Amino acid sequence: MPVVNQEMIRNTNRRLVLEYIVNNPPISRADLAKQLQLTKATISNIVQELLDRNLILEIGSAKTAMGRKPILLEFHKHCGYALAIDVRPRQIITLITDLKGENCQVTEYPFSSDENLLPLLEEIIAGHIENCRDTSYGIVGIAIGIYGVVQENQIVFTPYYPLPDPHLGLLLSEKFNIPVLVENESNFSVLGESAFHYGYENMIHINIHDGIGMGILINEELYKGHDGYAGELGHTILFPEGKPCACGNEGCLEQYASERAILEEYACRTGRETVTAEEFLEDYQQKLPETKEMMDLFVKYMAIGINNVVNTFNTDLIVLNSFFSNCIPDINRRIVEYLSRHQNRDCKIIPSRLQDISCLIGGIRVCTEHFLDIRHLQIQTLSPDLENS
Template sequence: MPIANQEMIRDNNRRLVLEYIVNNPPVSRADLSKHLKLTKATISAIVQDLLLQNLILEIGSAKTSLGRKPILLEFNQQYGYALAIDVRPRQILALISDLKGENCHVHKYPFLPEEQLLPLLTRIVQEMLKEYEQENRKILGISVGIYGVVRKNQILFTPYYPLPDPNLGSMLEETFGIPVLVENEANLSVLGESAFHYDCRNMIHINVHDGIGMGILINGHLYKGKDGYAGEFGHTILFPDGKPCPCGNRGCFELYASEKAILEEYGKRTGKENVSIDEFLSDYSRKIPQAHDIMELFVKYMSIGINNLINTFNTDLIVLNSSFSNYIPDINSRIVEYLARHQNRDCRIIPSSLQDISGLMGGIRLSSEHFLDIRHLKIRTSPLDLEH
């Protein structure tokens, strides 16, 4: 067999073994051989190599009534840490966790319109590296979530902040000597959610904020399209010849159904200015009629959009990540009821389990998979320690 093929097989076997240990702890060598259909000699050699690298740990013997007790293995998830950054229109969130998405700490930073993004991100990364590496916690990867179009780690377009150079990731990587992965925030969000719905291989994650983004998972793989434009759900047309959009079209979905659009419409109906999401949710809980009317509008618009997605993708699960659906318990059920009146296709629609940190956890997953050279990582979070 050619050397190149031998190396490819060896690398693939190593990937399979490490991924299984990461996602199914604790596990014995015999379990690995049984589930992965690899010889005991192959398993022993790979496990020994991973133990020497300190990527996995032996944690004692399994409890058995007969024979020799097998030694159990688990992933050393604190081998290193990952840093995820979510660049929002007016705020930046940064999260550090171990390689399994646990031991999380979130920091929040204001992002003013006049600020330059690269110097601000450089300062944020410097601060977090200094804090963590003083504790001998090595950062092995950085991810940056961008509200815009990203292709092959380059930012092609973003409507919210000026970017003098599309190579933001490579510039940060050159500064810090750490791999930096840049991705669309909605794509990161679907990666984060899918790590918690691990058995669901076809999923759509809808992020509703100032705009509307969408991440698409097909057969377990992120779908981005030819140039990275797949998932621009907010720029599908709801009303032909409607409001003009900065993208160049008219009547785009996010001009009517985004949180920003809904709050602006609520302000017009009530005579209030600069209505915040907290103020709106408070009015809704106090049963202000206009607040309930505007939520009916949100349900209608979102149902129309989701109906189109179900008919286009025939997906298993749609995760709706919006302050409205996350904090008003019956929003999702009302959307499901609306859809049931117009079509009979089966699709689960649920609120986000991760809410504000879905993109951050997707970034942790992306960096961890990149460092470990595995394809699928289950992650879970501990209660978050929010720091401002």
């Protein structure tokens, strides 16, 4: 057999073994051989290599009624850190975790559109690197979620803050000698949610904030289109010749159903300059009639948008992530009821489990997969006590 084929087979087997250990701990060498249908010698060689690289650990023996007790293996999730950065229109949020997305620490930084993003990120990243020198590998990867269009790690378009340097990821990677992966925040979000809801091969995640973004998984693979613009649900037309949009079109969905649009319209109807999401929620709980009107519009407009998504993709699962649907319990149910009256396709629609950190968890997942050279990282637990600083 040619050497190149032998190396390819060995790399494939190593990837299979490591991914199985990562997602199914603890497990013995014998069970690995059985589950992956590889020889015991192959498993033994690969396991020793992974032990030497400090990527897995032997954690003791399994209990058996008789015979030699097998030694159990698990992924050494504390051998390094992953760093995810969510660049929002008015703030930057970072998440640093171990390589299984656990032991989380969230930090928030102010950010305004007149700031130069590159030196600000350099300062943030340098601080995290300094705090992560206590492991074998340090920070193994950095993921940056951008509100806009990204293609092949280059930023193409940002509607709600000035376009950063298109080669932001490359510049940061060269400065810190760490892989930096830049992606649309909704694409990271769908990868984050799917790390939990990993039984679904076809899945869509809709983020509603200043705009409306959509991450798409088809056969467990991120779908971006030929130039990165797939998933721009907020820029589909709801009303021809309607309100002007930052994208250059008129009547886009996000000019009517985004969190920003709903709050601006509510402020206008109640004679205020601005209204925060928290203020809106307080008014809604007090049953002010204008809040009901706004939520009726939100349900109607989002149901129309989701109806188009269901008819286009016929997906298994839609995760809806918005302040309104996360904080007002019946919003999702009302959207589903509206949809059921207007189409007969069955699609499961659920609220986001990750909410504000869906983009960040997706970034953590991508960093770990890239470092380990595996395809799917499953995250089965979410720390209830995220540490803020």
